[in-house]
Amino acid sequence: MSILNRYILKKFVKPFLASFVALCVLLFVSQIFDRLDRFLADGVDIGHVLSYLITSLPFQALQVLPVACLLATLFVVGNLARTREYVAGLAGGLPPEKFLTGLFFAGFAISVAALVANETVIPQITHYSRSMFRENIRRLGEWREAVFTDLFVAGADGRIWAAKFFSSSEGSMERVVVDTYDGARLSEQVDAIKAVWTSDGWVFQNGVKRSYSADGISIANVEAFTEMKTGYREKPADLAINEPQPEEMTYSALRRHIRRLDSLGIPVRALEVELMMKLAFPFSCFVVTFLGVPLALRGKGNAAIGIAAGAALTLLYLGFMQFGKALAQRAMPPWAGAWLGNFVFLTVGCLLWARMRRTA
Numbered sequence: 001m002s003i004l005n006r007y008i009l010k011k012f013v014k015p016f017l018a019s020f021v022a023l024c025v026l027l028f029v030s031q032i033f034d035r036l037d038r039f040l041a042d043g044v045d046i047g048h049v050l051s052y053l054i055t056s057l058p059f060q061a062l063q064v065l066p067v068a069c070l071l072a073t074l075f076v077v078g079n080l081a082r083t084r085e086y087v088a089g090l091a092g093g094l095p096p097e098k099f100l101t102g103l104f105f106a107g108f109a110i111s112v113a114a115l116v117a118n119e120t121v122i123p124q125i126t127h128y129s130r131s132m133f134r135e136n137i138r139r140l141g142e143w144r145e146a147v148f149t150d151l152f153v154a155g156a157d158g159r160i161w162a163a164k165f166f167s168s169s170e171g172s173m174e175r176v177v178v179d180t181y182d183g184a185r186l187s188e189q190v191d192a193i194k195a196v197w198t199s200d201g202w203v204f205q206n207g208v209k210r211s212y213s214a215d216g217i218s219i220a221n222v223e224a225f226t227e228m229k230t231g232y233r234e235k236p237a238d239l240a241i242n243e244p245q246p247e248e249m250t251y252s253a254l255r256r257h258i259r260r261l262d263s264l265g266i267p268v269r270a271l272e273v274e275l276m277m278k279l280a281f282p283f284s285c286f287v288v289t290f291l292g293v294p295l296a297l298r299g300k301g302n303a304a305i306g307i308a309a310g311a312a313l314t315l316l317y318l319g320f321m322q323f324g325k326a327l328a329q330r331a332m333p334p335w336a337g338a339w340l341g342n343f344v345f346l347t348v349g350c351l352l353w354a355r356m357r358r359t360a
Contacts, residue, residue, distance in 0.1 A: 005102040016068055024061050056130075058125050059247060100293055115282040174193070176204070208224050
């Protein structure tokens with residue numbers, strides 16, 4: 001790295017850290033004012049409250065990283081313009097992109113750091129924070145969903161369970177079908193009006209048991225029953241899946257989760273959008289850094305104009321990200337919707353850079 005790049009990077013670090021810390025403090029204080037009175041009114045231990053607020057902060061801090069990058073870029077470039085250092089660099093024959101390479105390196109490095117954090121510590125801390133909120137603040141204990149409609153889940157030994165209604169707390173199912181596969185071949189099907197969990201296992205009531213031939217299509221035998229005991233070893237708790245939230249999973253874990261649901265025929269479009277957002281959002285730090293340079297120079301180093309432009313740009317950027325997510329639910333592929341904000345603002349940045357170079 002050249003001396004000039006190190007110089008620009010050093011100028012960037014202090015305002016970035018100051019902006020990031022200030023934004024995190026604002027988030028923390030707003031959380032305290034918003035929730036502390038309700039927590040204390042419910043008699044929640046202050047230690048649990050502080051632990052929850054602190055552990056919920058990393059995920060929220062990740063969301064304000066692009067704002068901190070943009071503010072730091074506007075500050076650095078604005079100072080360079082006011083002190084004529086930028087003009088001196090141009091007079092010395094340095095093009096803008098070479099003079100400000102240190103900023104791009106910083107934006108890219110922060111994007112990579114955000115991506116790494118999102119794949120390592122953020123999911124674990126977020127899961128811990130939400131568990132603490134449920135168990136220690138709302139005092140719900142270890143929460144698991146107890147009632148399901150239209151259940152469709154994979155069990156043990158190649159079994160697929162489907163039920164119109166399932167209560168894990170009562171251990172009962174209504175209108176239940178259990179398909180057993182031998183590899184890719186359907187070998188057996190139990191179709192019953194009701195199933196009840198007992199100490200001896202599942203007992204199916206008022207149904208039929210179908211055995212299939214070697215082709216997995218032709219029915220070899222049909223046996224009607226009023227009550228049938230089975231050796232199925234899945235307990236109600238094994239079938240009551242407590243689905244994790246996307247923020248509590250890494251990219252690889254969420255991708256495996258999507259593949260499993262997709263193989264069961266469950267719609268996964270919304271989760272595919274969240275998967276793409278795990279890659280798209282961290283790189284917004286680089287995009288806003290790239291776009292912030294020509295915006296700061298258009299303001300000719302004026303701090304008020306820079307702050308106003310930064311606030312407007314941040315709102316527009318977040319709006320485009322949400323707009324892209326909404327489009328990805330129906331009108332466009334998940335990857336395109338997740339990256340829409342980055343594509344649009346990178347294009348705008350390229351146009352502003354081209355204009356800036358012509359007038360430099």
